[in-house]
Amino acid sequence: MAVIGIMSAMQEELAAVLAAMPHEHRITVAGRDFWVGHWQGHSVVVVLSRIGKVAAATTATVLLERFAVDTLVFTGVAGGLGAGVRVGDVVVANGFVQHDMDASPLFPRHEVPMYGRARFEADAELALQLAKASAQVLADAALHLGAGTLADFQLHAPRMHQGLVISGDRFVSASAESQVLRQALPEALAVEMEGAAVAQVCHDFGVPFAAVRTISDRADDTAHTDFQRFIREVASRYSLAIVSRWLSRRQPA
Template sequence: MKKSLLLFLLFFLQITNINAQSVTGVLGAFPPELVLLQSRMEEKKDTIIQQIRFTKGKLNGRQIVLAQTGIGKVNAAITTTLMIEHFKPREIIFSGIAGGIDPALNPGDIVIGTHVTYHDFGMVEDNGMQYWSTKNPATMLENPRSFVCDSTLVKKALAVSKGLTFSKIKRENGSFEPAVKQGIIVTGDVFVSSEIITKRLREELNAAATEMEGAAIAQTCYQQNTPFLIIRSLSDNANEKAQNDIMAFYDIAAHNAATLVMAVVGKM
């Protein structure tokens, strides 16, 4: 009896210790995507690795490590790799803005990624794009063409979003509460400002939103066995107005994405 009790206590202490030591990685591409998260962090301590600043601290009671990736796929992959190697996060969550592809979505609305895929990896032909899968160079095994966001994190994000108050979006016909939807997010090293491209991404990839980092983070996490979630709020509709819209809406979009990420982190 005493031996069984001792084993149980050792097991309990081990699990408690693991939970106490585990951290959640949080990423954003550029300063506006991280400003709210940084302002709410407590007990902050910076570590510089390969000239990249990683900030450890508490957010909503959860131990996190926060970093700015920079814009684009290579920057995102480098920062994600360093975060996994040096901090071993239990999961990684990206918070940021995106261009809307789903015609039902508007600036300020939020997309919780269910899948993330590249829209610029493959072969360009006269009749369009042939999309390829990436390959893990260590194993030479082919990766899935679409990386699946962690289902537990997706469900958690959807659940907590129902009780949150987001910044309203002001449009010509009034102010609106942002919608929260789940969907496919596509990634490429281009800023999409074309209805022709938007239509193609919707038809060929069933994309809800497009951005420049998510799939690189997803691929890195997939190859390093780290659960991940990509959360994006729309700054524009990836059409001819995108360059003007992003200037008008990126602050609100970044704030809404970060608001949801904070709530998810608080439920870890």
């Protein structure tokens, strides 16, 4: 049977997913807890990615090697960069770039040495499936979040976007840095700290990968202060609903 890996960036997301897996069991490898079980009729392994590219790459490698995962989905939050990408929207990545990769002058800026590329693509079919699930969940946002939560966070008609997500080993929270990233990578819709590294690992193993990121802020000086509440009441609920809907419509292999 096919095994689906689900990496969550935040502990709150992981807890929400585990609550939907009543018979999971834990296996600890490389200091990480991997939860093995079933969800929506599929064999799944769920794990906290940890923060940053190296930590996430290690987690992904263990998933693929030790647990023979043959499809990998990442959920988490990100800062919005693209025009029209607002707090409470969801970005489904169709490609990933490490914005802090720079081995010039030996290689062009952003290109990963020895790969001949800067961009690692998401699996097109997997990304399409997640995009459909995301759009359906956002269409019923009040059902999943509650009208009070939508009002508290001023989330008006949240939207799903598909495009480039960029990753780097620093938390982007200043307008000046966001502007630099937009100029260097104008196609980028969102910025986070893990996705491009996981995409590179999945490229090496030939395993389909895609990521769903809820926009928690605009990666600038206007970031809201109640980040943990946003994770708990918005991002984790989106992630749970999106992955659950995707799995429920995916044919068991």
